[in-house]
Amino acid sequence: DQQVKQNSPSLSVQEGRISILNCDYTNSMFDYFLWYKKYPAEGPTFLISISSIKDKNEDGRFTVFLNKSAKHLSLHIVPSQPGDSAVYFCAATRGYGGSQGNLIFGKGTKLSVKP
Amino acid sequence: DAGVTQSPTHLIKTRGQQVTLRCSPKSGHDTVSWYQQALGQGPQFIFQYYEEEERQRGNFPDRFSGHQFPNYSSELNVNALLLGDSALYLCASSLGALAVPDTQYFGPGTRLTVL
Numbered sequence: 001d002q003q004v005k006q007n008s009p010s011l012s013v014q015e016g017r018i019s020i021l022n023c024d025y026t027n028s029m030f031d032y033f034l035w036y037k038k039y040p041a042e043g044p045t046f047l048i049s050i051s052s053i054k055d056k057n058e059d060g061r062f063t064v065f066l067n068k069s070a071k072h073l074s075l076h077i078v079p080s081q082p083g084d085s086a087v088y089f090c091a092a093t094r095g096y097g098g099s100q101g102n103l104i105f106g107k108g109t110k111l112s113v114k115p
Numbered sequence: 116d117a118g119v120t121q122s123p124t125h126l127i128k129t130r131g132q133q134v135t136l137r138c139s140p141k142s143g144h145d146t147v148s149w150y151q152q153a154l155g156q157g158p159q160f161i162f163q164y165y166e167e168e169e170r171q172r173g174n175f176p177d178r179f180s181g182h183q184f185p186n187y188s189s190e191l192n193v194n195a196l197l198l199g200d201s202a203l204y205l206c207a208s209s210l211g212a213l214a215v216p217d218t219q220y221f222g223p224g225t226r227l228t229v230l
Contacts, residue, residue, distance in 0.1 A: 004157070034216055043119065043205055043221030044158065089157050093216055102171050103150075103216060105157030 003027045004092050006106035013113050019077040021109050023090030026071065030092040034103070035064060035075045038087045047088075048075070080113045087111070117142060119208050119222035127228045128196050136191040136225045140208030147189040148219070149181060150205040158205055164189050165212035193227075201229045 005024045013019045023033075031052040036044035050057040050064045050073065057064050063076045077084055090106040120139045128134050140147050146165045150158035160173035164183035178194045187208075193200055203226050209219040 006157075032216060036221075041223060043207070043223050045221070046217050046219070049217050091157075091216075102148075102160045102163070102173065103158070103219075105159070107155065107157050 001026075002106075003030075004090055004104050004106040006088075006090055006109050008109050009107070010110045010112070013080045013111065015082055015113055015115050016079045019075075019080045019084065019111055019113065021075040021077075021088050021090075021111065023073045023075075023106055024071060025073075025092050027092070027094070027104075028071070029094045030104075032093050033064070033066060033073050034091045034093075035062075036089040036091060036105075037084075038089060038108070044089055077111075080111075082113050082115050085111055085113050119144075119206055119220050121204075121206050121222040121225050123225060124223070125226045125228075127230060129230050130196055130198060132196050132229075133192065133194045134196060134227060136193075136204050136206075136227070138189045138191070138206030138208075138222060140187050140189070140206075141220050144208035144210050144220070145187045146209045146212050146214065147183060147187065148207045148209075149189070149191045150207065150221075151175075152203040152205060152224070153199075154202070161191070163212065170212050196229045198229050201227060203227075 034049040035047040038044045066073045087108045089108045091103040148163040149161040152158040162172040167183045183189045203224040205224045206222045
């Protein structure tokens with residue numbers, strides 16, 4: 001039973017355009033969400049996070065939106081760059097600050113940004 | 116400043132054997148979490164070590180055990196290997212078991228193949 005779902009295995013976007021990666025969750029107890037980027041032969045790298053008390057968090061070209069009623073979050077990358085090509089994982093946790101080790105990950109979306 | 120390091124990089128074992136994977140946390144970090152990432156899946160939480168004790172555990176059988184040393188490095192042991200144990204094993208470190216999830220750093224992983 002997948003609690004965090006990334007239904008798009010892959011996404012291809014033109015350089016300079018917007019990339020939108022989606023994530024759905026089923027556990028209403030989740031109160032903190034994160035996005036990670038992973039290049040081949042490297043571990044996941046933290047990108048951006050959002051707590052359930054917010055509906056938007058921005059960091060440079062990256063913005064995460066949270067819709068609690070729909071149990072849906074999305075990551076927007078604007079503008080997309082070829083260096084953004086990687087696998088993106090959505091992760092969730094409950095008990096923010098108390099269970100930081102126990103992250104529940106989605107299966108990932110492979111983003112390809114074409115020059 | 117060295118990040119999280121893991122050894123070995125790759126490992127091949129046969130069914131029924133035992134394996135030990137090693138992790139050195141990022142300098143200044145005292146908490147280590149282990150994840151298993153099967154092919155095409157997201158990382159799955161195995162357990163977390165803090166102050167040389169297992170603090171949290173995911174849904175993994177007792178064949179998976181670990182240890183944390185006084186210098187905060189950690190080992191993951193898997194007994195009676197099964198074909199399904201083939202995966203990338205990721206180690207993540209942070210400062211404090213209650214730290215914000217954003218501050219968790221992942222190592223590059225150990226690729227275990229069970230034949």
